[in-house]
Amino acid sequence: MTSTEAPVAVTMGEPAGIGPDITVTAWARRAELSLPPLLVVGDPDVLVRRACALGLDVTVERVDSPMAALALSGGALPVLPLAAAAPVTAGTLDPRNAGLVLEAIERAVALALDGEVSAVVTNPIHKHVLYGAGFRHPGHTEFLAELARAAGREADPVMMLMAQGLRTVPVTIHIPVKDIPGALTAEAIVAQTRIVARDLARSFAIPRPRIAVTGLNPHAGENGSLGTEERDIVEPALERLRADGLDVRGPLPADTVFHEEARATYDVCMCMYHDQALIPVKMLGFHDGVNCTLGLPFLRTSPDHGTALALAGTGGANPSSLVAALRAARDMAVAAHRGSISAAGR
Numbered sequence: 001m002t003s004t005e006a007p008v009a010v011t012m013g014e015p016a017g018i019g020p021d022i023t024v025t026a027w028a029r030r031a032e033l034s035l036p037p038l039l040v041v042g043d044p045d046v047l048v049r050r051a052c053a054l055g056l057d058v059t060v061e062r063v064d065s066p067m068a069a070l071a072l073s074g075g076a077l078p079v080l081p082l083a084a085a086a087p088v089t090a091g092t093l094d095p096r097n098a099g100l101v102l103e104a105i106e107r108a109v110a111l112a113l114d115g116e117v118s119a120v121v122t123n124p125i126h127k128h129v130l131y132g133a134g135f136r137h138p139g140h141t142e143f144l145a146e147l148a149r150a151a152g153r154e155a156d157p158v159m160m161l162m163a164q165g166l167r168t169v170p171v172t173i174h175i176p177v178k179d180i181p182g183a184l185t186a187e188a189i190v191a192q193t194r195i196v197a198r199d200l201a202r203s204f205a206i207p208r209p210r211i212a213v214t215g216l217n218p219h220a221g222e223n224g225s226l227g228t229e230e231r232d233i234v235e236p237a238l239e240r241l242r243a244d245g246l247d248v249r250g251p252l253p254a255d256t257v258f259h260e261e262a263r264a265t266y267d268v269c270m271c272m273y274h275d276q277a278l279i280p281v282k283m284l285g286f287h288d289g290v291n292c293t294l295g296l297p298f299l300r301t302s303p304d305h306g307t308a309l310a311l312a313g314t315g316g317a318n319p320s321s322l323v324a325a326l327r328a329a330r331d332m333a334v335a336a337h338r339g340s341i342s343a344a345g346r
């Protein structure tokens with residue numbers, strides 16, 4: 001089985017959220033959507049009940065390996081079975097199921113590190129309930145990296161969001177707004193931009209990406225009169241990146257970098273904080289946005305939305321962002337495979 005033939009491992013995410021809904025809904029339409037082969041890691045009974053609640057004709061089959069999932073040839077939905085600790089009610093969180101959520105991620109990562117799956121696609125987790133259960137990471141991004149490091153692999157995770165051709169990277173992520181200026185460093189901008197440039201070449205077939213870099217302040221600081229982070233942090237980072245030979249431009253005012261003509265001038269935009277990066281992506285394509293983690297020793301994508309508890313079990317959850325994440329994972333696996341073949345031939 002080559003890296004592109006292997007199935008994608010899909011984690012079930014928060015069982016009370018819409019992860020099960022969008023998974024079974026996408027699966028029910030797998031032929032028309034031309035989904036890549038996949039394997040869900042989660043509780044099969046939850047998936048069966050959710051499919052039933054949504055009136056979907058989906059058969060679930062327990063499998064013990066990705067190979068066994070492929071052998072089903074797309075008939076039943078293959079599930080590597082885990083068991084919820086407490087009964088799952090759509091829309092109602094239960095911290096006793098935090099272990100299930102985390103175990104699904106751990107199992108999927110182990111399969112990816114062993115090369116048994118081509119990528120990991122994660123369904124949304126409910127961060128607050130996991131924090132309450134002792135989860136120490138801001139989100140998947142950092143947890144996935146810790147799992148890789150615990151297995152002896154290098155990992156420097158970088159979050160990248162994409163929709164409708166726009167790619168953005170928040171250099172600082174899940175921290176309070178008041179902490180952003182203190183957390184933003186030239187080192188972080190340089191390190192993340194290098195990883196972005198490397199992985200866009202490796203997994204997106206963009207050998208020399210054009211990289212836009214925003215400022216932090218209104219009007220990118222207006223020459224220092226509206227803030228000094230551009231002068232003290234962003235510009236020194238840009239100088240170092242130019243010295244590396246990277247095609248970087250900035251610091252650009254964030255309010256004028258996302259309109260259509262501006263977007264045509266770059267392949268990725270490095271942003272200084274979470275909302276600067278996520279708002280344009282979610283505005284452009286809330287239902288086909290994809291979150292992707294670069295800098296890991298395996299490929300990972302996810303829908304760009306959260307658990308949407310109020311929609312779970314109602315039929316109101318749109319599966320398009322999950323579908324886009326599955327397709328992006330397949331495309332990245334193909335690009336990475338081609339890249340490794342041509343590198344080996346050099």
Ligand SMILES: NC(=O)C1=CN([C@@H]2O[C@H](COP(=O)(O)OP(=O)(O)OC[C@H]3O[C@@H](n4cnc5c(N)ncnc54)[C@H](O)[C@@H]3O)[C@@H](O)[C@H]2O)C=CC1
Nearest residue numbers: 123124125126127128302304305306307308311316317318
């Ligand atoms: N990758 C992940 O695991 C992510 C997890 N989250 C978590 O999700 C939880 C809820 O976060 P919120 O900020 O409420 O964001 P959310 O994305 O769950 O919901 C925001 C709005 O979008 C709607 N929505 C979301 N997904 C939809 C879909 N597929 N179809 C139709 N409507 C949809 C919701 O009904 C709601 O009105 C939080 O705990 C958050 O941390 C949020 C983003 C990503």
Ligand SMILES: NCC(=O)COP(=O)(O)O
Nearest residue numbers: 138139140141142291302
């Ligand atoms: N706001 C994006 C988000 O929460 C995704 O985080 P992660 O769980 O993918 O790290």
